[in-house]
Amino acid sequence: MRYMAVSKMQRLTLILVTNLLAYVNGQAPGDDRTCTGVTNIHYHCGGESVSPGVEDGNQSGSFKGSYRGKAGPKGDKGSQGEPGTNEEIENELSLLKQEVAELRQRLDNQAIPRSCAEVNETAHRASGRYIISPNPFRVLPFSVSCDFSNVVAETIVHHDSETEITISKCEPSRCYNRKVDYQLSIDQVAALVDVSTSCRQFIKLRCLGVQPFLNRNPSIAAWVSRNATAKTYWGGVTPDEIGCACGLTGTCATSSRACNCDNGSTSQQFVDDGDLTHKPDLPVTGLLFGDNGDDSEKAWHTLGPLICTGIN
Numbered sequence: 091m092r093y094m095a096v097s098k099m100q101r102l103t104l105i106l107v108t109n110l111l112a113y114v115n116g117q118a119p120g121d122d123r124t125c126t127g128v129t130n131i132h133y134h135c136g137g138e139s140v141s142p143g144v145e146d147g148n149q150s151g152s153f154k155g156s157y158r159g160k161a162g163p164k165g166d167k168g169s170q171g172e173p174g175t176n177e178e179i180e181n182e183l184s185l186l187k188q189e190v191a192e193l194r195q196r197l198d199n200q201a202i203p204r205s206c207a208e209v210n211e212t213a214h215r216a217s218g219r220y221i222i223s224p225n226p227f228r229v230l231p232f233s234v235s236c237d238f239s240n241v242v243a244e245t246i247v248h249h250d251s252e253t254e255i256t257i258s259k260c261e262p263s264r265c266y267n268r269k270v271d272y273q274l275s276i277d278q279v280a281a282l283v284d285v286s287t288s289c290r291q292f293i294k295l296r297c298l299g300v301q302p303f304l305n306r307n308p309s310i311a312a313w314v315s316r317n318a319t320a321k322t323y324w325g326g327v328t329p330d331e332i333g334c335a336c337g338l339t340g341t342c343a344t345s346s347r348a349c350n351c352d353n354g355s356t357s358q359q360f361v362d363d364g365d366l367t368h369k370p371d372l373p374v375t376g377l378l379f380g381d382n383g384d385d386s387e388k389a390w391h392t393l394g395p396l397i398c399t400g401i402n
């Protein structure tokens with residue numbers, strides 16, 4: 091019973107895929123003039139030369155073992171299976187049609203620039219909003235800001251945490267959790283990062299008494315990467331380090347500590363900031379802080395938009 095349905099579905103799939111291939115080659119569906127690659131597999135290119143419902147014989151066997159012996163005599167034609175229900179086939183067909191429509195759409199999306207670097211190449215010069223399609227086969231196109239005012243075109247993705255935000259009060263490590271909303275899927279933003287030569291995102295902590303990396307590991311503060319992993323390297327620092335840029339050079343407010351803020355003074359504000367540039371971790375999807383429970387403690391965070399340049 092399944093055999094018949096599958097066999098029919100295989101033919102329908104082939105018709106749809108053949109038409110899709112023709113579409114990719116810029117042909118009308120059913121036009122088989124140059125589909126030589128397709129005619130090799132015993133169906134002709136083009137829907138009308140395939141006759142759904144004609145029995146195939148026994149093609150459903152699978153090869154077992156690692157090598158084959160001499161070919162035996164041709165086998166008998168298999169017996170006709172019970173036909174699948176019309177409804178079953180209609181449903182499968184409509185699903186396949188949907189998939190083909192979606193694939194066509196994605197092929198059309200290949201004509202859309204992958205980032206602002208390509209927008210410039212296509213001679214649209216004015217800075218502003220543009221639709222980009224960094225990976226047509228993985229994510230849908232989306233709107234970004236293109237800035238062409240500098241030497242290198244910048245693709246900018248904004249989010250809801252760009253202005254300085256007061257960190258709400260709580261004491262335990264990473265008790266404060268701010269999610270960053272790009273109004274896009276993380277996969278879409280990540281696709282832009284992957285297709286770009288380089289990307290950066292500015293991160294800043296302004297603090298009064300809050301000590302984000304005092305005990306280094308586990309740290310009180312972290313930011314969340316594209317794949318939901320807590321990261322403990324601050325702006326200007328490579329992924330294999332913990333803490334802030336001044337900590338690497340021993341130039342923090344308290345020279346032995348990992349960040350300026352780790353000084354901990356409640357009478358003097360400090361700042362730790364810099365660009366995050368390690369592409370596999372971008373974009374930033376969240377910010378985690380703590381050690382802010384006391385009345386004398388205060389802290390503020392700022393996260394820049396994602397800015398990408400170049401094209402891979």
Ligand SMILES: *[C@@H]1O[C@H](CO)[C@@H](O)[C@H](O)[C@H]1NC(C)=O
Pocket residue numbers: 148150151152165166167168169
């Ligand atoms: C079809 O092939 C399979 C696998 O080789 C075999 O087990 C089965 O007996 C064959 N059926 C017919 C009707 O020849």
Ligand SMILES: *[C@@H]1O[C@H](CO)[C@@H](O)[C@H](O)[C@H]1NC(C)=O
Pocket residue numbers: 210211237238239240241242243
């Ligand atoms: C735009 O493209 C031109 C020509 O490819 C290039 O010289 C120019 O630097 C580009 N401008 C920006 C802003 O990328």
Ligand SMILES: *[C@@H]1O[C@H](CO)[C@@H](O)[C@H](O)[C@H]1NC(C)=O
Pocket residue numbers: 343344345353354355358
């Ligand atoms: C904190 O920073 C201030 C100003 O740089 C400095 O005078 C003070 O000694 C630092 N505190 C500690 C504990 O290092």
Ligand SMILES: *[C@@H]1O[C@H](CO)[C@@H](O)[C@H](O)[C@H]1NC(C)=O
Pocket residue numbers: 315317319370371
């Ligand atoms: C997340 O990304 C890091 C690299 O930044 C990688 O080591 C880790 O395996 C990834 N985790 C998942 C769940 O993909």
